[in-house]
Amino acid sequence: MWNNHELKKNYDVVIIGGGAHGLATAYYLAKLGITNVAVMEQKFIGYGGSGRNTAILRSNYRTEEGIKFYDQSLSLYEDLAGELDFNLMFSRQGHFTLGHSTAAVSGLVTRAENNKALGVDSYFLDPLEIKKMLPEIDISDHPRFPVHGALYHPPGGIIRHDAVVWAYARGAERKGAQIHQLTEVQDILVENGKVSSVVTNRGTVSCNTVISVVAGWSSEVCKKVNIKLPFVTHPLQALVTQSYKPWLNHVVVSGTLHIYLSQTDRGELVCGNGIDTYPHYGMRSTLGFLESYAAHVLELFPVLHNVAVQRQWAGLCDMTPDYSPIISPIDEINGFYVNGGWGTYGFKASPASGYNTAQMVANGKAPKMIEPFRYNRFVENRLVGEKAAASVGS
Amino acid sequence: MEIIVPIKQVPDVALNIKVKDGAVIEEGLSYVISSWDETALEAALQITEDIGGEVTLLTIGPEKAAESLRKGLAMGAHKAIHVKYYDAKQTDSFAYAKILQKVLEGREYDLILAGRQSQDTDAGLTAPMLAEFLDLPQVTNIIRFSNVSNQNMTLYRKGDHATEVLEMELPGVVTVHDTLNEPRLASMRGIMMAKKKPLEEIELEAIGITSEMSGLEGSMTEVLHYDKPESRKEGKNFEGDEKDTVKQALDLLISEAKFLV
Amino acid sequence: MSKILIVAEVKNGEIKKNTLELLSFSKTQGIETGVVLIGSEVTELADILAGQGASKVYLADDSSLEIYNTEQYTALVTDALQQSESNQVWLSSSELGRDLCPRLAARHGVGALSDVTQLEVNGDQVTAQRPCMSTKIIQKCQFSKDGLRVITIRSGFFNAEETTPVSANIVSLSIPAGHAKLKVKEVKVEVSDEVELNEASIIVSAGRGVGGAEGCDFVKPLANDLGAAFGASRAVCDAGWLPHKHQVGQTGTMVTPDFYFAMGISGAIQHLAGMSGSKVIVAVNKDPDAPIFKVADYGIVGDLFKAVPVFREEVSKIKD
Ligand SMILES: Cc1cc2nc3c(=O)[nH]c(=O)nc-3n(C[C@H](O)[C@H](O)[C@H](O)COP(=O)(O)OP(=O)(O)OC[C@H]3O[C@@H](n4cnc5c(N)ncnc54)[C@H](O)[C@@H]3O)c2cc1C
Numbered sequence: 001m002w003n004n005h006e007l008k009k010n011y012d013v014v015i016i017g018g019g020a021h022g023l024a025t026a027y028y029l030a031k032l033g034i035t036n037v038a039v040m041e042q043k044f045i046g047y048g049g050s051g052r053n054t055a056i057l058r059s060n061y062r063t064e065e066g067i068k069f070y071d072q073s074l075s076l077y078e079d080l081a082g083e084l085d086f087n088l089m090f091s092r093q094g095h096f097t098l099g100h101s102t103a104a105v106s107g108l109v110t111r112a113e114n115n116k117a118l119g120v121d122s123y124f125l126d127p128l129e130i131k132k133m134l135p136e137i138d139i140s141d142h143p144r145f146p147v148h149g150a151l152y153h154p155p156g157g158i159i160r161h162d163a164v165v166w167a168y169a170r171g172a173e174r175k176g177a178q179i180h181q182l183t184e185v186q187d188i189l190v191e192n193g194k195v196s197s198v199v200t201n202r203g204t205v206s207c208n209t210v211i212s213v214v215a216g217w218s219s220e221v222c223k224k225v226n227i228k229l230p231f232v233t234h235p236l237q238a239l240v241t242q243s244y245k246p247w248l249n250h251v252v253v254s255g256t257l258h259i260y261l262s263q264t265d266r267g268e269l270v271c272g273n274g275i276d277t278y279p280h281y282g283m284r285s286t287l288g289f290l291e292s293y294a295a296h297v298l299e300l301f302p303v304l305h306n307v308a309v310q311r312q313w314a315g316l317c318d319m320t321p322d323y324s325p326i327i328s329p330i331d332e333i334n335g336f337y338v339n340g341g342w343g344t345y346g347f348k349a350s351p352a353s354g355y356n357t358a359q360m361v362a363n364g365k366a367p368k369m370i371e372p373f374r375y376n377r378f379v380e381n382r383l384v385g386e387k388a389a390a391s392v393g394s
Numbered sequence: 395m396e397i398i399v400p401i402k403q404v405p406d407v408a409l410n411i412k413v414k415d416g417a418v419i420e421e422g423l424s425y426v427i428s429s430w431d432e433t434a435l436e437a438a439l440q441i442t443e444d445i446g447g448e449v450t451l452l453t454i455g456p457e458k459a460a461e462s463l464r465k466g467l468a469m470g471a472h473k474a475i476h477v478k479y480y481d482a483k484q485t486d487s488f489a490y491a492k493i494l495q496k497v498l499e500g501r502e503y504d505l506i507l508a509g510r511q512s513q514d515t516d517a518g519l520t521a522p523m524l525a526e527f528l529d530l531p532q533v534t535n536i537i538r539f540s541n542v543s544n545q546n547m548t549l550y551r552k553g554d555h556a557t558e559v560l561e562m563e564l565p566g567v568v569t570v571h572d573t574l575n576e577p578r579l580a581s582m583r584g585i586m587m588a589k590k591k592p593l594e595e596i597e598l599e600a601i602g603i604t605s606e607m608s609g610l611e612g613s614m615t616e617v618l619h620y621d622k623p624e625s626r627k628e629g630k631n632f633e634g635d636e637k638d639t640v641k642q643a644l645d646l647l648i649s650e651a652k653f654l655v
Numbered sequence: 656m657s658k659i660l661i662v663a664e665v666k667n668g669e670i671k672k673n674t675l676e677l678l679s680f681s682k683t684q685g686i687e688t689g690v691v692l693i694g695s696e697v698t699e700l701a702d703i704l705a706g707q708g709a710s711k712v713y714l715a716d717d718s719s720l721e722i723y724n725t726e727q728y729t730a731l732v733t734d735a736l737q738q739s740e741s742n743q744v745w746l747s748s749s750e751l752g753r754d755l756c757p758r759l760a761a762r763h764g765v766g767a768l769s770d771v772t773q774l775e776v777n778g779d780q781v782t783a784q785r786p787c788m789s790t791k792i793i794q795k796c797q798f799s800k801d802g803l804r805v806i807t808i809r810s811g812f813f814n815a816e817e818t819t820p821v822s823a824n825i826v827s828l829s830i831p832a833g834h835a836k837l838k839v840k841e842v843k844v845e846v847s848d849e850v851e852l853n854e855a856s857i858i859v860s861a862g863r864g865v866g867g868a869e870g871c872d873f874v875k876p877l878a879n880d881l882g883a884a885f886g887a888s889r890a891v892c893d894a895g896w897l898p899h900k901h902q903v904g905q906t907g908t909m910v911t912p913d914f915y916f917a918m919g920i921s922g923a924i925q926h927l928a929g930m931s932g933s934k935v936i937v938a939v940n941k942d943p944d945a946p947i948f949k950v951a952d953y954g955i956v957g958d959l960f961k962a963v964p965v966f967r968e969e970v971s972k973i974k975d
Contacts, residue, residue, distance in 0.1 A: 242579060284424055287461045290468075294585035305583035407789040408924060418792065487757070488766035510753075516787045516905075517769050519757040522725075526761035531837040532725055534754045537899070548840065554750045555666055555851070556844040558722060563836035572906045573892075573899055614766025616799040623786065623793050626931070631954040633943070636961035643937065643953040644969050651935045651952070653914060654881075654973055 005178045007202050012036040013209040013361060014198050016185045016221055019050035020161075020347060021339055022213035023168035023179070024354020025361075027084075030175030032362045037177040038207075039169075040200060042184035046165040049215050050347065052283075052315035054238050054270045056251050056262065057348040058095045058156035060115050060122045062389040065372040066324060067118045069352055072369060074155060076351035086167035088159050089265065093250050095156025096130065098300075100145035100256040107388055108151040115153070122153045133250065136303045143299040145256050156251055158262050158270075161347060168354070188224045188336070195335035209361055211337040216281075216316025218340035225333055229326060229340075230378055231318045234275040235282060236344050237289040239312040243267030244304075255392050257296040269307065271297065274392050275317055275344060285312040319343045322383035323390045327357055328366060328375040337361060338375060345390045395447035395544050396503045397438040399471065400494060400521070401431040403455050403462040404514035416619030427462045430509025432469075432577040434570045438507045439470045439578070441542050448472040450503070454479045454493055460593070467588035468580035474593045477601075479608070486613035487519035493608065494520070495527040496601045503565060504544060510535050510569040518569075525567035533560050534569040657778055659688040660713075660741035662732055663704060664751055668696070670703050672854050673747035675815035677808060678707040681745070682816075684776050689713060691735040691828075693728060695721035698825075705823035707816070711739065715828040722842050723751050726834035729758050734828050736763075736803070742779065748807035749853070760805040767805040768796060772812050772932070781806070789905055790928035810853060811911025811932065852901070852908040855884035857916075858933075860903055862926075863890040864919020864940060864959055871896050874918050877963055880970050886910065886930075888920045904929035916966075919959045922947030939963075 012034060015022045018041025026039050041047065057077060059070035081088045099105040108124060115122035127139040130150050139147045169179055180202070187199040188210055197206040212221040218231045244267050253260040258274040273293055276286075290312060298305055320326060320341040330336045339357050342349065356370040366374065372384050405411065405423040412419040427435075438449040451466045451474040453459050463474040477497055479485075498506075506525075511518030518534075525532035537557070538550035544564070551558045552571055562568075580588075598608060610616055630646065632639035647653035659681050664671040674690075681688040690709040692701055694716065701712040713735035720727060732755070736744065744759065746752035748770045760767035772793075773784035781804050782797040798804055852858060859878035861871050871891065878885040886903040887896070903910050905928040915933035920926060922938075922945055930936070931950045938951035939962045948954040955962055 241582075287464055290580075290585050291464075291589060294582040298582055298586060306581050308579035308581045309585065310579060405788070407791060411788055411791050413792060486766050488760070491761065514788055516785075516789070518753050519760070519767055519769055522754065522757035523761040526758050531834050532754070532758065533837070535750055550843075552750065553723060553842075554664070554853075556722075556842045558842050559840045561838045561840050566836065573902075610799070614760075614798060614800050614802070615768055615796055618782070618795045618797060621793045621795070623790065623931075626936075626950050626952070629936075629948065629950075629952045629954050631943075631948060631951075631956060633956045636955070636957045637965055639955045639957055640962050640965040641969060643955055644966070644973075647914075647935070647937065647953060648973070651914070653935070654970070 003173065005180065007180065007200070007205050008038070008178070009205060011038045011205055011207045013211065014205065014207045015039045015211045015213055016198070017041065017048070017212065017214035018045035018169070018179060018181065019048045019213065019215060020165050020168060020350035021215070021342070021353045023165060023172055024350050025211060025213060025339065025357045026172035026177040027168050027175065028355045028358035029361065030172055030177050032358055034362060035176030038205065039172070039177065039179045040183045040185050040198070041179065041181050044181045045169050045179065046162055049315045049317065049342065050165050051162060052238070052313055053161055053347040054260070054262070054272045055158050055161040055347060056095070056156070056260070057159055058153055059120050060095065060097070060111060060151060060153040060156065060389065062111055062114060062386055063384050064114070064118060065384045066386050066389070067115060067120055069369055070348060071118070071120055073349050073352035076355060077159065080167070080351060084167040084171045086163060086170065088163045088167060090157065090159045092155055092157040095153040095251040096134070096253065097151040097153070098252065098254040099148050099150060100254065101148060104256060105149045108149065111151055111389060121155055122151055125150045125152045134252065136247070136301050138300060138302055145299070158251060158264070164350060185221070190225060190333055193332070193334055195333060209335045209337070211339060211357065211361060213339045213357070215340055215342050215346060216318050218318045218338065222338065225336055227330055227332065229338065229375055230321050231340060232279050233281060233316050233318055234278070235280050235314045236272065236275045236317045237285055237312060237314045238270065238272040239290065239293065240310050241269040241271070242308045242310050244269060244307050252300070253392055254300060257299065258392055259293055259296045260392055261297065268310065275319065281316060283314045283316060285314050317342070317344045321378060323386040324384035325349065325353070325373050326375045327353060327360065327370045327373045329360065329364070330375065343390065395441055395445055395505060395542070397441060397447065397449045397505045397507055398452055398498065398503045399431065399435050399438050399449055399466070400452045400506065400508050401435065401462060401466055402428045402512045402514070403453065403459040404428045404512055407513050413620045413622055416621070418620050425458065425462070427465060428509055428513040430511060430513065430570065430572055433572045433574050434507045434509050435466055435469060435471060436575045436577040437539070437570055440575070445542060445544070450475060452494070452497065453477065454490060455482055456480050463593060464588045465580065467591045467593070468584040469578055470584060473591055475596060476593060477596045477598065479598060481609055484610040484613060484616060485608065486615045487515070487517050487523060488614045489608060489612035490520050491523035491527055492612065493598070493603055494524050496603055497596065498528065505564055506530070506567045508567070508569045510571055521567055521569045528567070531562055531566045532568070533562055533566065535571045536568055537571045537573055657686050657743060657776065658739060658741040659686050659743045659745055660732070660736055660739055661688060661690045662744065662746045662752070662755065663690050663692045664747055664749060665694045665697050665700065670700050671747070672815055673749060673810035675707055676810055676813045677745050677747065678704065678709065679816045680813040682708045686776065689735070689739045689741060691732055693720050693731055701823035701825055702820035706818040706820040710824065711826055712823045713738065713826050713828055715830060717830045719830065719833065722839055723754070724833055724837070724839060725754055725758055726837065727831055728755050729762055730831035731828050732759055733762060738826060743781070743804040743806065746807045748809050752807040756805055756807045763803045763805070765800070765802040765805060766798065767807070768798070769807045771806055771808045774806065774808065789924055790931060809909065809911070850882065850884040852884045852886055852903060852910050855910070855912050857881050857883035857914045858886045858903070858910055858912045859883045859916040859918065860886035860888065860920060861891055861897070861918050862888040862920030865891065865896070868896040870919070873960065874963055877916070877967055880967055888926050889923065917947050917951070918963065920947050921945045922950065
């Protein structure tokens with residue numbers, strides 16, 4: 001049970017968004033001694049992507065900036081259960097990215113080399129080696145897109161996503177931050193180029209600092225301060241099957257087939273694919289997604305034909321042009337920070353995102369780790385191109 | 395056994411439903427197969443698995459109703475008929491039953507298996523009306539069936555005071571109570587195969603349904619407006635030792651609500 | 656002029672409360688009302704109907720009519736309609752009414768309004784309110800064409816007055832044949848002296864919180880003490896702790912008693928749809944966030960295993 005608080009008249013920091021990133025930010029701010037902090041969540045914590053994602057963690061990205069950042073996140077995840085005293089069911093079971101063409105294979109080989117150079121454990125496997133680890137996979141040349149090889153990333157895995165949300169929320173509360181559910185930020189007031197207060201459905205509170213940590217809703221919140229950033233929101237769908245015998249001990253992703261899957265401790269297969277191709281704020285699930293998923297997954301794993309689909313759902317993803325986040329102070333408005341652009345891949349970033357955002361707000365300046373994710377990189381043409389390593393959801 | 399299962403695509407009533415200015419707000423609704431119809435489909439699938447035959451789904455609805463047909467096909471139905479009906483609003487059970495009659499005239503079937511009511515209107519009128527229009531016997535609200543053959547079946551109907559066991563000669567119309575079974579979920583293969591199963595599309599004009607026979611004109615009743623039910627007035631809650639709270643609640647029950655007086 | 660025909664329902668040799676409610680309501684409307692009384696050994700009940708205001712009783716008393724069946728009932732009501740020249744038929748929305756109403760309407764080439772909770776009759780103009788979408792929405796609707804009005808009405812929304820029997824004006828109907836293709840083989844009456852859910856003015860219901868069949872046995876004596884019907888949530892029946900006939904809810908029995916006691920029921924929407932029309936709702940549940948508390952007039956956040964004995968003790972004190 002959460003404590004419900006009255007809104008105070010004033011907070012040093014208002015965090016908009018009660019997802020894993022917002023709550024992690026509150027937690028790490030509190031660790032830095034900044035505790036007069038409110039997290040404003042329009043619905044309930046975990047309502048957004050943080051409660052809807054498929055919880056795949058990995059750091060085998062493509063660029064140096066990306067690899068370092070996600071690797072820091074993974075190492076924070078490593079000790080998180082102990083630190084927050086909450087079982088997060090982190091299972092480092094290894095992560096396959098399959099390639100189905102010569103071009104894809106060469107991309108994977110490059111990623112393996114980049115990863116290794118930065119100390120991230122990743123290597124290339126040929127189909128026979130894959131088959132040894134995934135005995136049920138079809139590596140014959142019958143499918144339309146036969147398996148040519150895979151990038152294997154042993155530290156990758158899955159975690160219990162709700163647990164991460166709850167654990168950060170409890171951690172932040174214990175240290176003094178206040179979490180306000182059912183509190184929607186309706187406006188942000190700026191005076192003399194400086195943030196002065198936020199207007200919510202429960203009243204107005206004054207503050208010196210506002211951090212927008214709303215992922216799929218980023219454009220909407222930025223609108224309130226007349227800032228336009230290159231976020232485009234797309235729905236992403238996922239499904240979970242009925243429990244099946246323990247069968248899959250790794251995360252499997254196929255870029256070409258646009259699918260991925262993993263198996264939870266309960267035996268359910270958690271599955272997803274690429275984003276819906278149209279920008280949209282609706283979170284509805286479609287039959288088209290089910291159909292294409294079923295067709296593609298059966299090409300890889302024909303044994304799954306009898307597995308029944310239990311439930312499907314969708315969430316919103318804030319895509320950026322280079323598939324990397326924006327974590328940045330906004331120069332035009334003193335005290336306003338943006339943390340967004342988490343697309344289909346941001347859950348794994350929650351700890352590093354919260355940690356660095358807290359540092360940024362505490363010091364008024366982005367730490368080195370997240371400098372590359374400044375909002376004006378798009379005008380300065382310093383993109384952090386992660387599309388190749390992040391295009392299929394997860 | 396040839397079984398027709400009429401299904402209706404309806405808003406998911408498990409979700410929040412809002413009204414404004416006397417109408418249900420469309421935005422945010424999510425559409426599903428009416429759950430009673432899923433029970434009927436499951437029963438039909440079990441029968442054909444048992445004694446052979448085919449299950450044909452039949453829906454009257456707009457373009458997007460095809461999704462429900464495909465879901466039913468993914469569950470295992472063999473084929474489907476989609477009667478394209480673009481403006482289903484203000485169509486009552488009578489008009490639906492008339493259209494269904496027209497669709498089924500001249501077709502071969504042994505059994506029409508339907509839900510006891512549809513989840514949106516909760517009216518429960520269409521299937522028995524259809525039975526009358528087709529001059530077929532009806533058994534509604536069944537909780538069990540047995541001895542199914544191509545000629546007849548035994549049906550257990552939940553009546554008001556007893557379970558009535560009836561023997562019906564086919565063809566006939568049966569509606570199901572939802573304790574009858576637990577509808578199956580579609581498997582991966584089922585979902586994939588559904589796309590390849592026959593889905594017949596019929597335009598209303600093609601079966602002789604004119605504008606006077608559909609929509610408000612073809613209906614005998616009309617909905618004037620929709621409202622939220624009056625919310626109950628705020629209750630009183632008691633927390634603490636049950637010895638005290640039960641007494642407090644009972645005192646008020648007696649003084650305010652005239653309980654046992 | 657309007658004329659109403661009410662289809663009477665009989666159980667254990669008595670006119671059911673729902674029929675009396677319909678008669679009392681029609682009396683308030685000042686419209687001439689006949690009743691069609693169908694069953695086996697029911698003739699003597701005609702006077703009770705007359706006492707409630709039935710101008711005529713159309714009677715079909717035959718051993719073949721002991722159990723409801725669609726075909727004979729449709730033919731009999733049709734016959735009574737013709738003889739009485741009624742332009743409205745009112746039925747209860749019982750399982751009988753739900754089966755008969757659409758068949759009857761279709762035979763007369765008209766539509767029907769079912770499961771109505773409020774009715775306005777203005778000559779031929781009939782407007783009604785009825786819950787839909789699992790009782791989340793109320794629709795107001797009307798008959799939009801001329802012709803017979805066929806309506807089923809939920810019980811518990813109108814009061815049944817007490818009256819004394821008077822000698823009835825009886826019209827005997829001839830007994831039609833049953834359906835050639837449908838035979839009633841047997842009727843499994845679950846004999847019991849328990850109060851029936853849809854007739855009860857007090858209901859005590861057990862939910863998943865009772866934990867098992869023993870938990871049901873623990874709650875049931877409270878129902879007995881109160882002379883109440885014993886209900887249950889779907890979870891309890893699905894788990895086999897109680898037979899399905901106890902199930903209250905949209906898929907079980909829809910109830911509208913004066914007092915509803917929900918013991919360990921969380922309040923799934925199908926359950927709420929089936930009981931939220933109760934006049935007074937009392938709920939006991941450990942979880943303060945259980946949805947049942949949203950509809951409860953008196954909510955006790957606590958353990959039913961501690962609360963039920965206190966209820967029993969206090970009730971016995973009151974009764975003494
Ligand atoms: C189906 C799916 C699968 C995914 N799979 C993975 C995966 O396997 N691995 C991975 O790393 N990532 C995955 N992601 C991406 C991941 O879920 C997100 O990037 C991540 O959860 C973003 O977290 P967040 O805290 O920034 O935002 P969110 O969790 O979306 O939280 C934002 C919150 O802000 C609130 N909000 C919005 N506007 C306002 C307002 N005006 N006032 C108050 N509150 C407001 C919202 O209600 C919401 O709760 C997936 C996403 C989806 C949809």
